[in-house]
Amino acid sequence: MSSSPIAADARERLLDAAEALVYAGGIHATGVDAIVRAAGAARKSFYTWFESKDALVAAALTRRDERWMRWFIEGTMKRGRTPRTRLIGMFDVLREWFASDGFHGCAFLNAAGETASPDDPVREIARLHKARLLAFIAGQCEAWAEAVGADRRVAARLARQWLILIDGAIGVALVSGAADAALDARAAGQQLLDALAPRSPQSPRSSRTRGAAQEARGRS
The missing domain is CATH 1.10.10.60 (Homeodomain-like)
Incomplete structure (x- = not known):
């Protein structure tokens, strides 16, 4: 036109x-x-x-998706040089958003919650947004897995779990009004990364485990 x-x-x-x-x-x-x-x-x-209000809302959400993803990606990449620091840094980016004036949660989850049909254009835009966010997270998870020697299947599962941590933090921050929900999600994310990272035979934890086993055998 x-x-x-x-x-x-x-x-x-x-x-x-x-x-x-x-x-x-x-x-x-x-x-x-x-x-x-x-x-x-x-x-x-x-x-x-x-042609309708729905068409206008869909266009506005599409534009917001582009802007939000650009903001989130740029903010994440500035948070660290390693995949782990970037993954953890996502929650610091979110906390700044949660603490900003006019925070009303995730616009895409909010909009999807108002649509009854899964085929609604607004619901489709919300799905696209979450797919784009998951794809970005997955890229960081794959880089983390490569860095620590984890399986790619672990990275794929981690990415899905990371998205849940992000959306969960957004929801809690919206309902509670507490920006520190991002810090709780960050702490959970750190524990998740530690739990999924392969353990080296020479790691302190492995050494302690072997030592405890040897001591137990000595007492038997």
Whole structure:
């Protein structure tokens, strides 16, 4: 669709308004009139660009997915030089988000919770977002597995568990209002990494285990 700069600006303002209002109040509680007013646009411009409110919400979520993933990836990569520090650093990135003004949880989980059909376009966008997030996490888990000598199957399982830790932290932070939910998830993640890392025969833990066994045999 060709458009003038003014018309294109109206579309962006409608997307901005829809994203902000839906994120704060939900899809069903946000009407077209409220979106148009917040955007400072004419109702006609809404129908010029979008066939329905659902189409506008889907477009706003798609745009948010791109922006959120870029923010999360950049923040994670700045947190450390090793796969482990980057994985753990994800929760520090999240904590900053949890503590920010206007945090209302995961926009994609929120939106998916308002859709009844699994085939709803909004639900599909939420699935796509979580798939993209899982793919990024999986890349870091595979790098971690290679670094510590763990099996790739372990990395795949770790990635799924890491996504649950992230989404769980988001949910707890939303309900409790406690940004430190990210720190609890980080501590759980550290324990998970330690538990999944292969144990070297020369590791202190292995040495203690062998020593205890030898001592037990000496007493028998």
